[in-house]
Amino acid sequence: xxxxxxxxxxxxxxxxxxxxxxxxxxxxxxxxxxxxxxxxxxxxxxxxxxxxxxxxxxxxxxxxxxxxxxxxxxxxxxxxxxxxxxxxxxxxxxxxxxxxxxxxxxxxxxxxxxxxxxxxxxxxxxxxxxxxxxxxxxxxxxxxxxxxxxxxxxxxxxxxxxxxxxxxxxxxxxxxxxxxxxxxxxxxxxxxxxxxxxxxxxxxxxxxxxxxxxxxxxxxxxxxxxxxxxxxxxxxxxxxxxxxxxxxxxxxxxxxxxxxxxxxxxxxxxxxxxxxxxxxxxxxxxxxxxxxxxxxxxxxxxxxxxxxxxxxx
Amino acid sequence: xxxxxxxxxxxxxxxxxxxxxxxxxxxxxxxxxxxxxxxxxxxxxxxxxxxxxxxxxxxxxxxxxxxxxxxxxxxxxxxxxxxxxxxxxxxxxxxxxxxxxxxxxxxxxxxxxxxxxxxxxxxxxxxxxxxxxxxxxxxxxxxxxxxxxxxxxxxxxxxxxxxxxxxxxxxxxxxxxxxxxxxxxxxxxxxxxxxxxxxxxxxxxxxxxxxxxxxxxxxxxxxxxxxxxxxxxxxxxxxxxxxxxxxxxxxxxxxxxxxxxxxxxxxxxxxxxxxxxxxxxxx
Ligand SMILES: Nc1ncnc2c1ncn2[C@@H]1O[C@H](COP(=O)(O)OP(=O)(O)OP(=O)(O)O)[C@@H](O)[C@H]1O
Ligand SMILES: [Mg+2]
Numbered sequence: 101x102x103x104x105x106x107x108x109x110x111x112x113x114x115x116x117x118x119x120x121x122x123x124x125x126x127x128x129x130x131x132x133x134x135x136x137x138x139x140x141x142x143x144x145x146x147x148x149x150x151x152x153x154x155x156x157x158x159x160x161x162x163x164x165x166x167x168x169x170x171x172x173x174x175x176x177x178x179x180x181x182x183x184x185x186x187x188x189x190x191x192x193x194x195x196x197x198x199x200x201x202x203x204x205x206x207x208x209x210x211x212x213x214x215x216x217x218x219x220x221x222x223x224x225x226x227x228x229x230x231x232x233x234x235x236x237x238x239x240x241x242x243x244x245x246x247x248x249x250x251x252x253x254x255x256x257x258x259x260x261x262x263x264x265x266x267x268x269x270x271x272x273x274x275x276x277x278x279x280x281x282x283x284x285x286x287x288x289x290x291x292x293x294x295x296x297x298x299x300x301x302x303x304x305x306x307x308x309x310x311x312x313x314x315x316x317x318x319x320x321x322x323x324x325x326x327x328x329x330x331x332x333x334x335x336x337x338x339x340x341x342x343x344x345x346x347x348x349x350x351x352x353x354x355x356x357x358x359x360x361x362x363x364x365x366x367x368x369x370x371x372x373x374x375x376x377x378x379x380x381x382x383x384x385x386x387x388x389x390x391x392x393x394x395x396x397x398x399x400x401x402x403x404x405x406x407x408x409x410x411x412x413x
Numbered sequence: 414x415x416x417x418x419x420x421x422x423x424x425x426x427x428x429x430x431x432x433x434x435x436x437x438x439x440x441x442x443x444x445x446x447x448x449x450x451x452x453x454x455x456x457x458x459x460x461x462x463x464x465x466x467x468x469x470x471x472x473x474x475x476x477x478x479x480x481x482x483x484x485x486x487x488x489x490x491x492x493x494x495x496x497x498x499x500x501x502x503x504x505x506x507x508x509x510x511x512x513x514x515x516x517x518x519x520x521x522x523x524x525x526x527x528x529x530x531x532x533x534x535x536x537x538x539x540x541x542x543x544x545x546x547x548x549x550x551x552x553x554x555x556x557x558x559x560x561x562x563x564x565x566x567x568x569x570x571x572x573x574x575x576x577x578x579x580x581x582x583x584x585x586x587x588x589x590x591x592x593x594x595x596x597x598x599x600x601x602x603x604x605x606x607x608x609x610x611x612x613x614x615x616x617x618x619x620x621x622x623x624x625x626x627x628x629x630x631x632x633x634x635x636x637x638x639x640x641x642x643x644x645x646x647x648x649x650x651x652x653x654x655x656x657x658x659x660x661x662x663x664x665x666x667x668x669x670x671x672x673x674x675x676x677x678x679x680x681x682x683x684x685x686x687x688x689x690x691x692x693x694x695x696x
Contacts, residue, residue: 183432212435
């Protein structure tokens with residue numbers, strides 16, 4: 101790590117850009133990731149999350165801007181940086197012809213780690229991924245969720261300083277997701293810096309200390325989940341459904357309720373500080389929604405506010 | 414202490430000053446090691462293939478066709494060598510080429526397309542060149558094994574009269590790697606198999622086997638077809654093998670030409686592979 105760089109900054113991007121021909125996938129983004137924090141990239145399909153991840157992973161070259169990982173430029177010191185990273189790509193790339201344990205060992209060899217270290221390490225990681233019983237089966241015969249867990253375990257074999265997780269919980273059932281969140285928390289406690297992309301709101305809220313909301317290659321907003329919600333949304337949201345034909349018409353009648361109203365094709369959202377009271381007033385006023393719900397504001401609402409679109413279409 | 418926390422205490426002791434130092438020095442070998450591990454899964458097929466392939470050819474060509482030709486013509490008019498001695502070096506090189514093809518075609522397509530494991534290697538401090546070199550290195554191991562076994566059978570059948578016959582082995586191995594490197598360059602460009610390999614088998618490897626002076630001297634082919642031999646790594650390796658195995662007489666410049674052709678083929682194949690591997694992995 102160079103002296104001039106603040107040692108607590110693990111990743112620093114300035115005007116980071118990536119173009120594929122005419123398509124600008126990442127369009128001048130700026131962010132910093134500090135040591136030991138969990139940093140999130142949140143955005144819809146095609147926002148450029150994976151492209152940023154691959155540039156941080158020092159495999160894909162940037163088209164413009166600056167990028168420094170552990171104080172090093174990936175264009176110049178790619179392998180040096182990669183030695184300190186653990187990478188969980190969006191698409192699994194295990195060797196499906198090898199056994200589960202061998203996948204971990206083979207991967208550790210890529211970092212030049214000796215068998216003496218890797219044999220016990222593989223057992224630890226199998227335990228971590230709850231795959232101990234599957235150690236000797238071929239990866240081919242694992243379920244999608246098991247493969248995902250193995251990919252994550254494999255990324256830890258070199259004891260990385262930064263763990264890059266591109267949609268880590270895709271394909272996991274809810275229970276496995278929660279277990280994984282717990283494991284990631286503990287890695288963070290052990291001082292590992294996490295960079296996570298996701299389009300699960302709850303995941304971002306649970307895991308990330310700080311995140312950026314992205315759309316079409318740009319950063320729309322950045323901050324802690326709580327600060328983003330506070331800044332871009334109200335405390336509570338009333339969700340009303342009147343059936344897709346009536347929503348727009350009813351929304352006009354509701355004007356003035358709460359702080360702001362969003363009309364989506366399938367529902368009306370009323371942003372307010374006092375959800376229950378507003379709902380009671382609406383019902384008293386004679387409107388009969390098919391379904392109604394009062395909930396806390398979430399990152400989903402932040403995204404909607406910023407882009408005018410809902411994140412999960 | 415929890416598994417997760419322990420998971421973060423040990424590797425540092427094994428890494429030197431610079432974490433990537435060993436990968437930069439030995440990365441290709443780690444890739445090769447991985448391939449060899451994968452081969453363990455089909456070790457039996459590899460061993461059986463290497464043993465039965467020469468046996469079948471040698472029984473058929475040596476004891477069958479060979480004894481017939483030798484009896485009717487007294488050999489090929491190239492001194493008193495048996496037909497088996499004549500075809501032996503060609504079969505040896507051909508076995509090497511086939512293994513080079515096998516280990517460079519599907520493993521490369523698979524690494525990019527099916528398992529995508531090349532991207533995993535590249536996410537560690539392994540470079541695109543090291544991935545390509547490692548795959549070829551692993552192919553080399555199989556080529557060496559196959560050639561050695563085949564050579565053993567040739568000696569058993571007394572098809573190697575010259576004391577310098579062993580030099581047919583490096584010639585065959587070189588051709589296997591040279592051909593493999595070109596196949597690797599092709600395989601790394603393919604997005605899908607789409608029957609390309611079956612086509613290469615039928616339209617490149619089969620004619621190469623038949624028209625490279627394998628079963629009869631290249632000069633017996635009509636002049637218009639002799640170019641097939643000249644561009645074929647099999648012919649060059651075969652001629653080198655014949656010089657070694659029974660002292661076939663040929664001018665020194667021609668021998669140098671055989672070696673040069675194979676070496677250049679290997680260099681070009683590798684250079685092209687390096688380029689496509691790097692392009693594809695860094696997209
Ligand atoms: N190798 C590539 N060649 C050409 N275009 C690409 C390439 N990789 C990504 N893109 C394009 O760049 C844009 C951003 O893609 P990216 O994969 O980074 O999005 P993402 O935010 O990860 O989306 P998702 O949530 O679907 O994973 C997309 O329009 C995609 O088609
Ligand atoms: Mg993605």
